[in-house]
Amino acid sequence: MAWSASLAALLPLDHLGHYLHWHWLLISVANLTVIVLMVVTFIAALLLPFPGRRRRKESK
């Protein structure tokens, strides 16, 4: 139980969420974080080399 309590203290989920507000745009920090992570993952997927790709090309 102790470890789960300390983990809960690290990520307090029983508080009101934080929101960012610019003019008409209102978004929670949690949702914005997920969107940023998706964009980062998308760019990484385009740029990072795929394992075995070079080996596959050499064997041709």
Place this chain on the structure above:
Amino acid sequence: MSTTEVDRQWTTRLRRRATAKLPPEKLLPDTQPSYVASWIYVFGVTTLAALIVVIATGCLLAIRGPQWWHGSYIGHFVNSMHLWSVEIFFFAMVIHLWGKYFMAAWRGGRSLTWVTGGVTFLVSILTAFTGYVSQTNFDAQWISTQAKDGINATGGGAYFNVLNLGQMLMWHIVLLPIAAVVLTALHVLLVRVKGVVPPFADTSDAS
């Protein structure tokens, strides 16, 4: 039975048509084209893997019921697995969608593949929404009372009542999962029939 009679049977005709369209080596291929060796191509199958976990954990939740998922450690664990697999499902599906959009994946007669993927995305949003309002907690009550005004404004509230827990639960665990799974199966079969969309041809030195 004569050969002509066998040829005219609907089972014979259907089997011949299915195997001509999708022979076993095309349905479960040994290799993929070299351009598939890129991270951007893994998000479709990640979505599929997450969907399998969503369905499996959803079945466990259906077997044991709300008292179990609210009141026991293992119930909490399976409930969290259901939530987080849905998070991964949408995370991977959106990146898959972006990747296919920028590849113009509807090229080469693949428009139906693109459309089935798009409709599956919309059905998945509705499935997730009915899941949120079926949690049987204060979060579900908050979401459903907020959503009812939006749904009522469309005129759909008489048929799709988000405050009716029984109706929302049935949509969430019967109708929408059937639609999502059938559409996903159709989408995957179309990918197998038409093949994975190739990258755009390099025209940088064409002139």
